[in-house]
Amino acid sequence: MKQIRLFKADFFKTLSNPIRIAIIDSLRNGELGVNDLAAVVEADQAYISQQLSILKAKNLVKFRKEGNFVYYSITDQDIFILLDEALRIAKKQLTTLQDSLK
């Protein structure tokens, strides 16, 4: 039980950083190189690399090397179900909150 909670919390922690969310979102339509990601996500190359290595460690992304380039992609597309569901719930709660303020 305690183990499972640690495990869940740790999983969510991986998703709790805006740059990591941006990286995952950017990979929705397929693989991208590190520099492309840095451009799309608008963050430093070094920081992107650091976050990619966290996502890699948590098995959320995979990569393939091609010459000088490293292309990253999503390990399991189901992660987008989670992201979309989270957004839906969060939005719903926000709406409820707004309504209650009227």
Next chain:
Amino acid sequence: MKQIRLFKADFFKTLSNPIRIAIIDSLRNGELGVNDLAAVVEADQAYISQQLSILKAKNLVKFRKEGNFVYYSITDQDIFILLDEALRIAKKQLTTLQDSLK
């Protein structure tokens, strides 16, 4: 776009703490008082209160007061869809990882 990412990341951050996960999970079957939660979750009362106030601020739990007691409950049951889906995905990835080690 950036706003939405910050929003999502922030939402996941709320779920990235094992005590907060434990609190939410403990409220699956209905409301509980703070002391009950402290007992179930096996954490200090003060720490439970702190985490409850974070969950309250993020609108994930609501409460009602009855005399000396404060009973907390889940704002939107859909949060369990998210928790269960997260666990499913994480488990799946773990299984894939284990298989690939054979």
Next chain:
DNA sequence: AATGTATATAACTATATTATTATATTATAC
């Protein structure tokens, strides 16, 4: 071999989070 480009890692500072302890608040019971 020397240079350039893509990516990764290391070192580091600032800030945030965790978890504990002490104390305050609020309501009840006597």
Next chain:
DNA sequence: GTATAATATAATAATATAGTTATATACATT
């Protein structure tokens, strides 16, 4: 009103994370 119980808040130390800068590695091209 005083003591007691439930909960909340404040203060704080330890640790983790964020984000920047500098440097290293690895491959490609000339």
